[in-house]
Each structure stands twice: as structure tokens, then as C-alpha cells.
Amino acid sequence: MSDVINVEQINAVYLKINTESSVKFELEAYFRFQPQGYQFSPAYKNRVWDGWIRIFQPLKPVLYVGLFAKLRKFCEDRGYELNAPTHLMEGETVPDDYGYEIAKEVNCKFEPRDYQNKYIVDAIRDSRSLSLSPTSSGKSLIIYLIQQHYYRAFEHRTLIIVPTISLVHQMAGDFIDYGCDPSHIYKIQGGVDKNTVAPIVISTWQSLIKGLNKDWFSQFKVVLGDEAHLFQAKSLQKIMEGLDECYYRHGFTGTLKSEESKTHRLVLEGCFGSVRKHVSTKDLMDDGTIADFNIKAIVLSHSIENRKAFKKALGKVQNTSQKYPAEREYLTNNNKRNIFIRNLLWSLKDQNNLVLFDLVEKHGKILEPMLHKEGRQLHFIYGATKGTERERIRHMIENDPIKQHDILASFGTFSTGINLKKLDNVIFASGSKSEVKVLQSIGRALRKGN
Incomplete structure (x- = not known):
């Protein structure tokens, strides 16, 4: 005889799971995960926590309603009987079109x-x-x-x-x-x-x-x-x-x-x-819904003297976790690098361009006065820029028949979701370890304009 899992819906958030204790422990193992970087947690290092986050716990046998499909698969894979309210098994009926x-x-x-x-x-x-x-x-x-x-x-x-x-x-x-x-x-x-x-x-x-x-x-x-x-x-x-x-x-x-x-x-x-x-x-x-694109990876060569000096300075940083921030600060404060970014932006004539940075005080506010150019409009957008002002700038660029706009924006405000069709180029003034942030930033230039 197969095991039986009985499901009751408590509310829009949780399901109550009634079954044998042995099955509850199976569910605990099935609905768990190790979060990114768990091994660096003090609780894990001190052996207070085993590194797993459990969505389902036998002593509190409730499960998110959204995981019902996974619960059904759990039962199908093991041949367990699942008893649940009909509305969970059957959805709303609408035509294919x-x-x-x-x-x-x-x-x-x-x-x-x-x-x-x-x-x-x-x-x-x-x-x-x-x-x-x-x-x-x-x-x-x-x-x-x-x-x-x-x-x-x-x-x-x-x-x-x-x-x-x-x-x-x-x-x-x-x-x-x-x-x-x-x-x-x-x-x-x-x-x-x-x-x-x-x-x-x-x-x-x-x-x-x-x-x-x-x-x-x-x-x-x-x-x-x-x-x-x-x-x-x-x-x-x-x-x-x-x-x-x-x-x-x-x-x-x-x-x-x-x-x-x-x-x-x-x-x-x-x-x-x-x-x-x-x-x-x-x-x-x-199918032509979004634009094709080219990626140009520009490698800047620093002088031997600067490389040696930076290597020596970085060697003095004892805390390993501080080495990346130290390298990032060196790059953002490098005047020749910032001048190169300015010259690259200024070379992109008759186009709308987006320059993305990470640190507002240490980089964005350094770049902002450098990027102004006669005959071009520069828009500086970061966390303190009001939502209404960001929307005004977006509409201005979208409705301007002349491509004369440069946007200097922080990753946090412009890397995700912003719908700007009249954008030709994206320049990464700062690097990022986040693959998603990079891909979504590239996505800003994929929308097709007129």
C-alpha cells in the first residue's frame, strides 16, 4: 500500500500537509536548498547551521501554495497518493486565444x-x-x-x-x-x-x-x-x-x-x-523583435610602473575580502582611464549612449563633470534622482527626433527593466561580477527604436 499525502489549503499562502512522519522527512529533504555563499556564513563556520534552508519542516508541516506542482511531481515520482482540494488540481478555463x-x-x-x-x-x-x-x-x-x-x-x-x-x-x-x-x-x-x-x-x-x-x-x-x-x-x-x-x-x-x-x-x-x-x-x-548587437571588449594597458606600484599596494591589504574593493577603487580613481571613457563617449556622434557606473560618490560624480560636451545633453541619474525626473528624461529621449543624449547612470537605477528604445550604445564604466547585471544592462540597448 502506497503512502498518502493529504493536503488542506490554509489560506492563499500556505498548504497544510498531513502524512506519515517518514514522508515528512522526505519532503524536508526535497524542499531545501543551500543559498549562495552559505559556506562563508559565521553560523556555518561555527557549526551552528548546516548550510541548508528548508522550505518544509516536519514539525511545522506547511508548504507554499505555489509549490503544489512540485509536490504533485514528488508524489508521482514515488508512487504516493495525493489527496488535495479540486481547485488546486484544476485551474480556470479560458480558450487558447x-x-x-x-x-x-x-x-x-x-x-x-x-x-x-x-x-x-x-x-x-x-x-x-x-x-x-x-x-x-x-x-x-x-x-x-x-x-x-x-x-x-x-x-x-x-x-x-x-x-x-x-x-x-x-x-x-x-x-x-x-x-x-x-x-x-x-x-x-x-x-x-x-x-x-x-x-x-x-x-x-x-x-x-x-x-x-x-x-x-x-x-x-x-x-x-x-x-x-x-x-x-x-x-x-x-x-x-x-x-x-x-x-x-x-x-x-x-x-x-x-x-x-x-x-x-x-x-x-x-x-x-x-x-x-x-x-x-x-x-x-x-524574428526581428529586438536588435542584433556587437560586443567590443576594450583592454587598457597600464604602465609597468603603475602595475608594480599597484601590486605592491595590494600586497599590503591583509584582508582578502578587501582586495577586490581596493582594485575597484584604483580603477575608478584612475584619471587616464576616465579620460579614455570620456573620449570613447564623445566619439559616438549622432547616437544616444548609456554610461553605467557602480559607485556614485567615488566614480559617478567624478565622471559627471568630465562628460559634458557642447551640443550634447548629459543626464546624470542615480539613487537620489526622483522617479518623476527619471521618467521625464526617458520621455524626452524617446520623443526627441535628434539623437543627442548621453545618460550617465548607476547600475541600480538603469541596469534592469528600463524601457528606452532610442538607445544605441552601452558603455560599462565599471566592471561587475554579476552576470545577470551585465546581461540586463546589455538588454537596455536591444529594444528597437524608430
Whole structure:
């Protein structure tokens, strides 16, 4: 006789698992992971912690609802019987072309592409999803049409969570471009009252985590998360647990590399749902949706004297973890290197260019006065730049028929999600150890302009 797992749904966040103790320990081993860099943790080094994070614990037998599909596979692989509520086994029924239908129904100014329709249909059928969709695949249109479905079918209000203030304004602007009534959108940012009756509320996760109020979250039945891999794990979990009456959950991300994501894939799937992927960057490039590109790796040769002096100085740094910051500071303070960056930028005439840096005080503010050039407009964007100002600059560049703009921006404000079609070149003034950050920064130049 096979083992039986009985599932009860506690709320929109958790399932209660009833089964034999031996099976619970199997589940504990199945739903666990070692976070990136666990071996450097003092708790691990002191043998207080074994390096594993357990999503399921036998003494507290609850599991994220979004992991139900993985639980079902766990049972199928072992021949275990699974008893669960019918609504978990069967999703909402919609036709295969429903994405096109909802776009027509709401008079959307854009028709979804075939893969966008698939993302929309899969998401609505499952009630939960985690869409893996690359740069320039039109995630905001997918998000808009999913939101419109829930509002028109059930009058459900939607909370949309994004990682940056820039994306709050950009998402709202995109929705309006698609045909959404501006009065239906409410943007939350620092110092803004969170109370509203608007059907669509867009906020950064940082704004929501401050003064977390479960009663406030109870007004939403739908939550959509854009660039989900950038959410801090503990903050995402707190927000999602606060939304315990929110049964429709959909996340969107361009990457699920566990070593790069701030939140592990298991947690993201638990908070949202199973991963769906219908298109890749290569697919979009092959069909002409995004631009082809060239990468030029420029290697600067430093003088022998400078190399010897730097090697000697670096040898005096005792703490190994401080060697990389020391090397980075040497590069950002190197005047000849900064002059080369300036000359490279100035050589790119009649084009719109993006220069990305990492350190604001130690590099961005050094480069800013150097990059000004007569006949060109330089826009300096970093964390202190207000969201409305970032959006104003974006619209100015998009609507300017003359390519005369240079953007000097920090990685944190411009490497992810920003929709800027009239961009020709990206210059990395700072290096990065993050593969995702580099790839998403390149993605800024892949969007096709007029």
C-alpha cells in the first residue's frame, strides 16, 4: 500500500500537509536548498547551521501554495497518493486565444504577440505563475492584460510590485499607453499615502515593507511582481504572507539563476507559482523583435610602473575580502582611464549612449563633470534622482527626433527593466561580477527604436 499525502489549503499562502512522519522527512529533504555563499556564513563556520534552508519542516508541516506542482511531481515520482482540494488540481478555463480576446475587449492599442498570448493564457489557467521572459518581450503588456482580466471578470483590485521607483512610473506610463484610464492607477513611493480605492496600485517592495499592515493588504485579490528576482527574499516572504487573501499571484522575471537572484527559485515559485517560458532572447532576435548587437571588449594597458606600484599596494591589504574593493577603487580613481571613457563617449556622434557606473560618490560624480560636451545633453541619474525626473528624461529621449543624449547612470537605477528604445550604445564604466547585471544592462540597448 502506497503512502498518502493529504493536503488542506490554509489560506492563499500556505498548504497544510498531513502524512506519515517518514514522508515528512522526505519532503524536508526535497524542499531545501543551500543559498549562495552559505559556506562563508559565521553560523556555518561555527557549526551552528548546516548550510541548508528548508522550505518544509516536519514539525511545522506547511508548504507554499505555489509549490503544489512540485509536490504533485514528488508524489508521482514515488508512487504516493495525493489527496488535495479540486481547485488546486484544476485551474480556470479560458480558450487558447484568450490573450487576443481580452486585448480586444479592453480596446488595447497593441495586439499581443503569440508568446505573450501563451503567457497570459497559462497564467490565468493556473491562477499562479512565474513567467520567465527576456528583455523586450513585452512583460508590461502581459501584466496589463492579466490585470484587466481579473478586474473585468471579478472586479478584483491588483497590487503590482516592482523593484525600483523608475519602474513604478514606467509601468504606469505603459498601462496608459495601452489604453488604461490614468485615474485607475495609483503609484506608491516614499511619503505618499498608501490609502486608495484605485483598481491598480503600483509600488516598490521597499515601500510596502515599511509599516507592513495586514489589513491594508487584505483589499487585494491579485498580486503581480515584475523583475521578481530582485526582491529581497525575507521582504518578499513577508509581503506575500501579508497577502493571505490574495489567491491570484503572478511573477515575472528575466532570470532564475539561483547564484544571481536575491531570492532562490524555490522561494519565488512558492510565492508565485510554477515557471513558464515561451520565448528566449535568441527567438526575439531571430524574428526581428529586438536588435542584433556587437560586443567590443576594450583592454587598457597600464604602465609597468603603475602595475608594480599597484601590486605592491595590494600586497599590503591583509584582508582578502578587501582586495577586490581596493582594485575597484584604483580603477575608478584612475584619471587616464576616465579620460579614455570620456573620449570613447564623445566619439559616438549622432547616437544616444548609456554610461553605467557602480559607485556614485567615488566614480559617478567624478565622471559627471568630465562628460559634458557642447551640443550634447548629459543626464546624470542615480539613487537620489526622483522617479518623476527619471521618467521625464526617458520621455524626452524617446520623443526627441535628434539623437543627442548621453545618460550617465548607476547600475541600480538603469541596469534592469528600463524601457528606452532610442538607445544605441552601452558603455560599462565599471566592471561587475554579476552576470545577470551585465546581461540586463546589455538588454537596455536591444529594444528597437524608430
